[in-house]
Amino acid sequence: xxxxxxxxxxxxxxxxxxxxxxxxxxxxxxxxxxxxxxxxxxxxxxxxxxxxxxxxxxxxxxxxxxxxxxxxxxxxxxxxxxxxxxxxxxxxxxxxxxxxxxxxxxxxxxxxxxxxxxxxxxxxxxxxxxxxxxxxxxxxxxxxxxxxxxxxxxxxxxxxxxxxxxxxxxxxxxxxxxxxxxxxxxxxxxxxxxxxxxxxxxxxxxxxxxxxxxxxxxxxxxxxxxxxxxxxxxxxxxxxxxxxxxxxxxxxxxxxxxxxxxxxxxx
Amino acid sequence: xxxxxxxxxxxxxxxxxxxxxxxxxxxxxxxxxxxxxxxxxxxxxxxxxxxxxxxxxxxxxxxxxxxxxxxxxxxxxxxxxxxxxxxxxxxxxxxxxxxxxxxxxxxxxxxxxxxxxxxxxxxxxxxxxxxxxxxxxxxxxxxxxxxxxxxxxxxxxxxxxxxxxxxxxxxxxxxxxxxxxxxxxxxxxxxxxxxxxxxxxxxxxxxxxxxxxxxxxxxxxxxxxxxxxxxxxxxxxxxxxxxxxxxxxxxxxxxxxxxxxxxxxxxxxxxxxxxxxxxxxxxxxxxxxxxxxxxxxxxxxxxxxxxxxxxxxxxxxxxxxxxxxxxxxxxxxxxxxxxxxxxxxxxxxxxxxxxxxxxxxxxxxxxxxxxxxxxxxxxxxxxxxxxxxxxxxxxxxxxxxxxxxxxxxxxxxxxxxxxxxxxxxxxxxxxxxxxxxxxxxxxxxxxxxxxxxxxxxxxxxxxxxxxxxxxxxxxxxxxxxxxxxxxxxxxxxxxxxxxxxxxxxxxxxxxxxxxxxxxxxxxxxxxxxxxxxxxxxxxxxxxxxxxxxxxxxxxxxxxxxxxxxxx
Ligand SMILES: [Zn+2]
Numbered sequence: 100x101x102x103x104x105x106x107x108x109x110x111x112x113x114x115x116x117x118x119x120x121x122x123x124x125x126x127x128x129x130x131x132x133x134x135x136x137x138x139x140x141x142x143x144x145x146x147x148x149x150x151x152x153x154x155x156x157x158x159x160x161x162x163x164x165x166x167x168x169x170x171x172x173x174x175x176x177x178x179x180x181x182x183x184x185x186x187x188x189x190x191x192x193x194x195x196x197x198x199x200x201x202x203x204x205x206x207x208x209x210x211x212x213x214x215x216x217x218x219x220x221x222x223x224x225x226x227x228x229x230x231x232x233x234x235x236x237x238x239x240x241x242x243x244x245x246x247x248x249x250x251x252x253x254x255x256x257x258x259x260x261x262x263x264x265x266x267x268x269x270x271x272x273x274x275x276x277x278x279x280x281x282x283x284x285x286x287x288x289x290x291x292x293x294x295x296x297x298x299x300x301x302x303x304x305x306x307x308x309x310x311x312x313x314x315x316x317x318x319x320x321x322x323x324x325x326x327x328x329x330x331x332x333x334x335x336x337x338x339x340x341x342x343x344x345x346x347x348x349x350x351x352x353x354x355x356x357x358x359x360x361x362x363x364x365x366x
Numbered sequence: 367x368x369x370x371x372x373x374x375x376x377x378x379x380x381x382x383x384x385x386x387x388x389x390x391x392x393x394x395x396x397x398x399x400x401x402x403x404x405x406x407x408x409x410x411x412x413x414x415x416x417x418x419x420x421x422x423x424x425x426x427x428x429x430x431x432x433x434x435x436x437x438x439x440x441x442x443x444x445x446x447x448x449x450x451x452x453x454x455x456x457x458x459x460x461x462x463x464x465x466x467x468x469x470x471x472x473x474x475x476x477x478x479x480x481x482x483x484x485x486x487x488x489x490x491x492x493x494x495x496x497x498x499x500x501x502x503x504x505x506x507x508x509x510x511x512x513x514x515x516x517x518x519x520x521x522x523x524x525x526x527x528x529x530x531x532x533x534x535x536x537x538x539x540x541x542x543x544x545x546x547x548x549x550x551x552x553x554x555x556x557x558x559x560x561x562x563x564x565x566x567x568x569x570x571x572x573x574x575x576x577x578x579x580x581x582x583x584x585x586x587x588x589x590x591x592x593x594x595x596x597x598x599x600x601x602x603x604x605x606x607x608x609x610x611x612x613x614x615x616x617x618x619x620x621x622x623x624x625x626x627x628x629x630x631x632x633x634x635x636x637x638x639x640x641x642x643x644x645x646x647x648x649x650x651x652x653x654x655x656x657x658x659x660x661x662x663x664x665x666x667x668x669x670x671x672x673x674x675x676x677x678x679x680x681x682x683x684x685x686x687x688x689x690x691x692x693x694x695x696x697x698x699x700x701x702x703x704x705x706x707x708x709x710x711x712x713x714x715x716x717x718x719x720x721x722x723x724x725x726x727x728x729x730x731x732x733x734x735x736x737x738x739x740x741x742x743x744x745x746x747x748x749x750x751x752x753x754x755x756x757x758x759x760x761x762x763x764x765x766x767x768x769x770x771x772x773x774x775x776x777x778x779x780x781x782x783x784x785x786x787x788x789x790x791x792x793x794x795x796x797x798x799x800x801x802x803x804x805x806x807x808x809x810x811x812x813x814x815x816x817x818x819x820x821x822x823x824x825x826x827x828x829x830x831x832x833x834x835x836x837x838x839x840x841x842x843x844x845x846x847x848x849x850x851x852x853x854x855x856x857x858x859x860x861x862x863x864x865x866x867x868x869x870x871x872x873x874x875x876x877x878x879x880x881x882x883x884x885x886x887x888x889x890x891x892x893x894x895x896x897x898x899x900x901x902x903x904x905x906x907x908x909x910x911x912x913x914x915x916x917x918x919x920x921x922x923x924x925x926x927x928x929x930x931x932x933x
Contacts, residue, residue, distance in 0.1 A: 238442035240696070 100155030102126050104147040106167030109136075115191060116146060119174040123161035123182025123201060126151070158182045159201070165190070170210070176203045179220065192229070195222050198246065211255065217265065219246040230255035230274070233267040233286075241282065243267070259286045262302055270328075278304040281347055289327065299340050299347035307332060310351045316342035317349055325350060370395035371863065372403035373410045373830065376417035377837055379798055381806035382821035386798050387837060389414060394828040397863035401824050410858060410865075414836050418801050419820050420479030420829025420861060422808035425598075425633045425668050426749040427680055428469045429483050429497035429506065431490045432701070432709045436463040436678045436750075439699055440713055443678065455872050462677040462713075462750040466500040470876070472756055474503035474867045477831025477856040480819055482507045482812065484598075484633065484748070485549055485682045487703040488515075489909070491541035495880060495920040502876030503859075503866050505819075505925075507812070509598050510543030511682055511707040512584060514555030516906075517899055519573045522583045528891065528933055531587035535885040535931060536893035538593075540915035542882040542924060545595035545812070546588055549682035550602050551580040554708045562685040566602055566615055577602050581619050585629055591885040592929040594813030596666075598631045604686045607642040610651035614658050623664040627813055634670025634748035636730035645693075645722055650729045650786040656736035659743070666811045667737075668746035671730030671761050672723065673753035674716050681751065684708040705906055716753070721785070724778040728786035734765055735793045740802040741810060758804070759853035765795040766842035766849055794843050814881065817927065828863035831856050879923045885931040 104121070117135040120143070125132055132143040143149060147167075155161045158181035165175065170189035177196040186194075189207035199218040204225075211229035214222045216236060228250045234257055235242030242261030253271035263282040272290035281299040288295070291308035296317070307327050317339035325334050334350040371394040378390050393403035427433050437443070437460065446461035447468060458468030473481060481501070486494045486508040498506040512518050512534065521529040534546055552570035553563045561571050566578040581599060588597050601616050603609035613635065620630035632638070641649040659665055681687060684700055687710025691698035699711040716723045730752065737743035745762070749755040764770050768791075775782075775789055783789050795803075809820020818827035835852035842849045859867035866874050893899045894911065903911040918924065 236442060236445065238440050 100126065100161045101152040102161065102163045103150040103152070104143075104163065104165050105150075106169060107146055107148060109146070109168075112168055113171065116172045117174055118172050119177040119196075121163060121165070121172075121175045121184070122177065122179040123163060123184070124158040124180060126161050126163065127155060127158060170207070173210075179203070189226070195220075198222070208252070209250075213250075214243060214246070214248045216241075217243045217246045217248065219265075221246060222248045224248070224250045224252070227252035227271065228254040228258075228269070231257045231260060232269070233259045233262060233265075235261035243284065253290065258288075259284070262286060272308065278302070287327065295351075296347060296349045297340060298343045298345070299349070300343055300345040301347050303348040303350070305334065305350040306355075307352065309355050313337065313349075313351065313356075314340065316340045322353065323350065369404040369406040370400075370408070371410060371828075371860065371865070372407040373412050373417065373832070375414055376412035376832065377414050378417045378822065379801040380419060380822045381798060381802045382419075382809065382815055383823045385822075392417070392822060392830065394830075394860070394863045397828055398818065399822050399824050399826045399828050410832070412832050412857070414838060415857060416797065416833045416835040416837055416852070418477065418831050418833070419805045419809075419822050419826070420831055420859070421473075421477045422480040422482075422805045422812070422820055423473070423478060423746065423749070423755065424482050424631075424744055424808040424812055425484045425509075425746045426481050426755060427484050427751070428481060428749070429466065429501060430486055430494035432485065432487075432680045432682070432711065433463060434493065434497070435699055435701070436680050436711050437465075439697055439711065440678055443713075453871065453873065454875050462754045463680075466497050467502075470501040470503045471867075471872045474859050474861075474872050474876075475855055475870050476756070476758065476853065477833065477859050478504060479829035479831075479859065479861045480505045480507070480808075480814075482509060482544065482808075484509050485511055485547055485600075485709075486541070486543060487511050487682070487707050487709070488537050488541045488543065489703050489706055489907075489914075491543065491916050492920055495542060495916060498878070498880050499920075499922060502878050503861060503872060505879045505881060507544035507814075507881045508542070509545050509547035510538055510541060511547050511549060511703075512537070513548045513551045513553075513580070513682065514558070514705075514707045516555075516573075516705040517902055518584070519552075519555070519570065519575050519580065522575045522579050523573065525583075527583055527586045527590065530583050531590040531931065531933060532887055532891035532893050532896075533899070534584075534587050535591055535887050535891070536899075538882065539884045542880065542916050542921055544882055545593060545598050546584055547598045547600070548581060548584060549600040549707065550604065550686065551584075551599070552577040553602055554682055554684055557685040557688070558702050558708055563602060564606075566612060578615075578619060581616065585619070585621065589624070589629070590933060591931045593883055593885065594816070594927055594929070595811070596628050596631050598633060600633050600681070600683060601638045604634075604637045604681070604683055605640075605690070607640050607644055607648045610639050610641055610654055613638040613655060617658050617662060617665050620662060620664045627811060628666040628742075629664045630666075631811055632665065632667045634746065634751065635667040635733055636670040636672065636726060636752065637748070639729050639733065640725075648722055648725055648785070650725055650732060650788070652729045652732035652736055653787060656733060660736075660738045663739075663742070666742050666744065666807070667733065668744040668748075669730045669733055669761075670746055670748040671752050672716050672726045673747065673757040673760060674718050674723065674727065675753065676713070676715050677750045677753055678711065678713050679751045680709065680711040682707045682709045684710040686710070687712055690714070704908065705902060718778045721779045721781055724782040725785050727778070728782060728788040731761075731764055731771070732786065732788050732791065734795070734803070735788075735791045740795070740799040741807045743803065744807045744811065745800075745803040756854075759850045762800050762804070762853050763842070763846040763850040766800065767844070767846035768792060768794055769843055770846040797837050797842075814927075817881070817925065828860060830858070830860040832858040832860075877923060879925045880921045881925045881927065882921070883927045883929065885929045887931045887933050891931070891933050
């Protein structure tokens with residue numbers, strides 16, 4: 100089954116839409132889904148032209164295509180457990196919260212909190228992602244626990260905050276404090292970032308670009324070689340964050356360390 | 367405007383009036399209980415259901431800076447307990463530290479109409495009163511912290527009880543407080559200097575007074591001022607293995623009662639009844655504590671029961687919270703209140719898999735089961751420290767049903783029974799005991815029966831809770847699930863003669879009162895014109911004395927209990 104949701108023109112297009120109902124399992128049966136526009140409850144049909152093509156007997160046979168002015172639609176794919184959502188443009192905050200299986204593909208950019216507290220499945224964002232991509236909720240001690248988030252462009256601050264499992268791959272640059280408070284899982288940053296992995300206690304983070312000046316609470320622990328994007332890189336291995344009695348692993352390029360300090364004083 | 371309310375066929379337990387379960391009618395007019403209903407009164411048929419005076423919590427943390435900081439540092443707590451707007455009810459959220467309306471609605475649907483905030487820092491009283499106003503379905507009172515008050519400690523050092531009394535009188539009137547609260551007396555102030563006190567006869571660093579001297583002086587000052595409540599004490603060494611000795615020594619400080627209430631109220635005694643020397647060999651000393659309590663009618667305690675699950679601990683006991691933080695390495699907040707007190711907050715999870723937590727859980731119940739007189743051991747969780755107050759119905763059920771305790775025994779750490787006497791106790795509390803431990807006892811201990819709290823005799827405030835429980839056809843020792851459900855949700859909660867909650871929903875906006883005390887003192891004891899007292903403000907406080915008192919506008923419906931000090 101293919102469900103096409105095309106946004107209708109709105110008088111106030113800046114008012115956010117909360118649409119946690121837009122997940123494959125909800126389209127198996129004909130039902131009256133509602134979403135919130137600001138603080139008003141609306142029928143799905145009031146905000147979208149809805150087209151349904153073909154049948155489905157289980158949610159994994161459902162593909163939802165979101166198109167139009169989708170950048171202010173929040174919580175799409177929340178608790179999704181099967182099937183596929185394709186967003187042709189940008190998507191609003193909290194896309195894929197708690198998703199446990201299935202796939203979300205975003206052709207444009209994603210706003211903050213992409214895949215927050217994700218359990219499983221895959222999110223691919225072809226554009227850039229906002230702050231707190233693959234992160235936890237405010238105050239909680241565990242963030243994303245499983246699945247994969249891949250962002251082809253850049254991402255904002257606090258990427259993979261409290262990451263506890265699964266994999267977050269950012270091909271571009273990250274902002275400040277990616278992997279802060281990481282507990283487990285893997286974070287890969289293809290570009291630059293600043294202050295990676297503050298307070299981490301577990302998991303592995305790899306920065307292919309310039310990590311900036313490392314926090315002083317990471318201890319050098321040998322070298323290794325990794326592959327990323329078909330190329331091999333010689334990486335310095337650090338353990339930390341020792342300020343938090345952490346046993347996490349942070350890999351940064353050997354040249355990045357040397358070029359910053361003029362000499363490898365951490366050996 | 368109705369003519370009043372007539373509750374028919376109520377199964378009434380009203381301990382303060384000596385009613386131990388009689389089917390009777392209750393008439394209400396103009397917010398008070400009256401002899402006869404006016405014609406045309408709204409009739410509520412209670413159908414033989416349990417009808418009690420409105421519930422009173424004599425120690426709970428629901429309003430003020432500390433509670434609010436608990437909200438602030440635990441946004442994840444706001445994910446639990448969310449309710450949406452419904453009728454007159456605002457949106458609420460939060461589980462262990464809910465919004466003020468969340469607290470108020472949940473208390474109200476459990477039949478509670480009066481709540482004492484356990485610890486208000488005098489300097490931060492305005493915040494407490496603002497939140498009181500936003501807790502509209504309970505009349506509120508504030509324990510006022512004096513544990514580290516420099517002026518008080520100086521008076522104690524000079525052995526000047528009258529000056530201590532005068533400071534209390536001025537402060538309570540200034541901050542619209544209700545009673546004297548001492549939290550880890552001396553220890554909290556010592557913590558401001560990076561220290562603590564570990565014994566009640568050890569001097570507080572820099573002040574040359576001991577906790578025991580502070581406690582004894584404040585008890586005397588309290589009685590000089592003839593305050594309605596006694597000194598309300600959170601003992602030293604909270605949560606320290608082996609602390610039961612401190613608690614016993616502290617209980618020995620309570621002088622015999624002259625009036626009709628205790629001279630010392632010890633709060634959350636579960637946290638103060640530990641044997642052993644470390645967390646590894648911690649054991650229950652509830653029997654020793656109960657033996658002392660049973661021989662001292664001048665002492666009243668509340669349980670401070672813990673229940674398994676997630677909550678937030680918050681107390682003026684800053685050093686204790688630091689020790690807990692070192693154990694958990696989770697979030698921690700620490701706060702100093704100038705010349706008065708301090709506080710600390712950390713989130714906790716009490717686990718059935720933790721032997722220490724299981725021992726703590728057992729001790730609270732044991733205290734209630736071993737105290738011979740229910741008037742001396744009141745039900746509390748030190749909300750939210752031991753558990754959020756929404757767990758009260760479960761605690762009631764545990765106290766009423768040995769079978770339920772046995773079922774729980776299967777779930778907890780099997781080693782627990784070697785460290786606690788709980789499972790040897792056959793006692794099952796009855797409806798009367800519960801009525802005492804959840805309202806009548808509180809009203810008596812707090813000294814608010816005179817203003818019509820905690821009872822249903824003519825003239826009393828018409829605060830009534832009708833529960834969907836029929837004591838005549840219910841065996842609490844077997845039907846504990848029903849007991850739990852029944853106490854969770856009243857059929858009707860009536861406050862000051864108005865139905866405020868029905869079947870779990872609050873039905874009116876509500877408007878509460880704040881009850882505070884003022885002791886009239888002779889002019890020479892008016893601290894407002896005392897040069898040394900004024901100097902403290904000029905020299906050390908961030909506010910001047912004249913700006914310190916809480917303005918009347920903060921108490922839209924203040925109720926002042928006036929006393930004549932014996933100075
Ligand atoms: Zn308390």
